[in-house]
Amino acid sequence: MCxxxxxxxxxxxxxxxxxxxxxxxxxxxxxxxxxxEHHHHHDKTILEVEQDILQVNQLLAERNRGYFLGKxxxxxxxVSSPGSGKTTLLEKTLTDLKSKINFYVIEGDQQTMxxxxxIDALQIPVVQINTGKACHxxxxxxxxxxxxxxxxxNAVVMIENxxxxxxxxxxxxxxxxxxVIISTTEGxxxxxxxxxxxxxxxxxxxxxxxxxxxxxFNMEKAKEFARQVNPNIEFFEISSIxxxxxxxxxxxxxxxxx
Amino acid sequence: MHELSIAIGIVNIAKKExxxxxxxxxxLIELEIGTLSGIExxxxxxxxxxxxxxxxxxxxxxxxxxxxxxxxxxxxxxDFDLKNIFDPCPRCKSxxxxxxxxxxxxxxxxxxx
Numbered sequence: 001m002c003x004x005x006x007x008x009x010x011x012x013x014x015x016x017x018x019x020x021x022x023x024x025x026x027x028x029x030x031x032x033x034x035x036x037e038h039h040h041h042h043d044k045t046i047l048e049v050e051q052d053i054l055q056v057n058q059l060l061a062e063r064n065r066g067y068f069l070g071k072x073x074x075x076x077x078x079v080s081s082p083g084s085g086k087t088t089l090l091e092k093t094l095t096d097l098k099s100k101i102n103f104y105v106i107e108g109d110q111q112t113m114x115x116x117x118x119i120d121a122l123q124i125p126v127v128q129i130n131t132g133k134a135c136h137x138x139x140x141x142x143x144x145x146x147x148x149x150x151x152x153x154n155a156v157v158m159i160e161n162x163x164x165x166x167x168x169x170x171x172x173x174x175x176x177x178x179x180v181i182i183s184t185t186e187g188x189x190x191x192x193x194x195x196x197x198x199x200x201x202x203x204x205x206x207x208x209x210x211x212x213x214x215x216x217f218n219m220e221k222a223k224e225f226a227r228q229v230n231p232n233i234e235f236f237e238i239s240s241i242x243x244x245x246x247x248x249x250x251x252x253x254x255x256x257x258x
Numbered sequence: 259m260h261e262l263s264i265a266i267g268i269v270n271i272a273k274k275e276x277x278x279x280x281x282x283x284x285x286l287i288e289l290e291i292g293t294l295s296g297i298e299x300x301x302x303x304x305x306x307x308x309x310x311x312x313x314x315x316x317x318x319x320x321x322x323x324x325x326x327x328x329x330x331x332x333x334x335x336x337d338f339d340l341k342n343i344f345d346p347c348p349r350c351k352s353x354x355x356x357x358x359x360x361x362x363x364x365x366x367x368x369x370x371x
Contacts, residue, residue: 050366
């Protein structure tokens with residue numbers, strides 16, 4: 001249940017490889033277990049705490065980032081609403097580049113091994129995080145997933161977050177880049193409806209451009225909205241089905257891991 | 259509803275403080291939440307009883323200081339109030355800005371008897 005720091009009840013969260021029997025989540029080496037009862041009587045005292053609520057998540061995120069740095073790994077946090085085509089984009093990218101890049105994948109969903117099985121079919125090492133009730137991945141889950149995945153040096157780790165444009169925005173996982181995906185079947189005002197997600201992302205992939213003739217999606221408007229939130233965001237217009245525009249996305253990836 | 263995670267994060271901070279200062283019950287907890295932090299106060303209030311049940315915060319009053327968004331325009335240097343993360347500088351209309359208030363998500367203080 002505690003998905004901010006991973007302490008306490010963890011039975012809702014499972015992390016497993018395809019074909020593997022479910023194993024309990026490993027406790028993180030953070031001391032949370034408190035609860036001593038003391039009975040002192042003081043006058044009213046104000047204790048200045050001044051602590052960020054997300055500090056535990058941030059510390060573990062930085063530890064993940066250090067792990068990636070030490071092994072020269074490039075980690076990407078893929079975020080979007082459900083149904084924007086994250087997994088299909090991932091499958092296409094892995095298929096096209098797996099001969100050149102050593103990929104590892106962490107899949108995040110509330111339930112099922114479906115996405116991990118799709119990646120496993122491509123013979124790419126993958127672990128699935130089922131978050132149970134939680135609506136986002138956090139740095140503890142990713143840290144535990146990495147321990148299981150054991151990525152080699154110079155690899156690229158793709159983390160597919162839970163499909164949700166709101167909650168994952170608040171949780172740094174320790175990634176090197178956050179990529180937000182929207183698709184032409186969604187409203188072109190998504191970037192200003194869910195600005196937090198676009199604010200913290202470096203790249204915006206606009207997927208399903210093969211459907212542009214059939215939908216009411218204004219590409220320039222969508223980009224303009226995203227730039228209002230984040231003037232530095234980079235765009236790639238793609239279709240994971242037809243392959244259109246994928247070359248530019250691959251170029252970006254190759255430059256990043258150089 | 260990541261507000262539940264946030265509420266549990268607050269409880270964990272309070273628990274640590276309680277152990278450090280040998281406190282069994284907290285009377286009041288003071289939070290600072292920015293309007294651009296991505297937290298819905300209503301959702302936090304909804305998740306609160308569930309998160310604090312059986313903890314040092316169970317009977318604590320929750321005081322929330324709302325911090326309004328403030329930014330400095332990176333083009334013209336103007337300081338301005340920010341309602342939305344995508345608001346432009348009202349003077350030069352630029353979207354390049356440094357947001358220096360509004361993203362706070364902090365436990366400021368706790369009050370004990």
